[in-house]
Amino acid sequence: MLNALEVFTTVVVGVMVGVEFSVAFVMNPIFSALPEDSGQLGRAHGGRVLGVVMPVWYIGSLVLVGVWAVAGWHHHGTGLAVTAGALLLLSVVMSLALLVPINNRTKAWTPDNRPADWKEQMNRWDRYHYVRVAVIIAAFALLVTALG
Secondary structure (H helix, E strand, C coil): HHHHHHHHHHHHHHHHHHHHHHHHHHHHHHHHHHHCCCCHHHHHHHHHHHHHHHHHHHHHHHHHHHHHHHCCCCCCCCHHHHHHHHHHHHHHHHHHHHHHHHHHHHHCCCCCCCCCCHHHHHHHHHHHHHHHHHHHHHHHHHHHHHHC
16 A cells, blocks of 8 residues: 555656656746737736646645655665655745745736736746655655665
8 A cells, every 4th residue: 555655656757857857947937938918918828827726736746645655654764765855845835835825916917917027037946846856856866765
């Protein structure tokens, strides 16, 4: 049963990493290359859609890793899972403190109501997101290693 939990948790975290990696290195560059206001509108829509899904995914991943750590406390790889959990907790804190406040503003923007510094705010979100992606990739790598 523990093995199934470990594999399921690793897959859930891995897919989350893939989505966030795609946002950072595929979707946002595509949006930035779109003409006129299309990119900003696309990012606003993405913020609304992912703003609903990602909190559940981040917290769910953290809970799964916590259950793994407790259930496998005396098993091989538990220290790596605990460290991965700490990194996922860091990603949640980063999200709440840095990314969510920006996202909450940007998801309501239109070309008519966005502030003058909208590009600067999106660039700041991107920089924070790159760091968060690095953190969750590290957590995922630890989980994969813990499986071995």
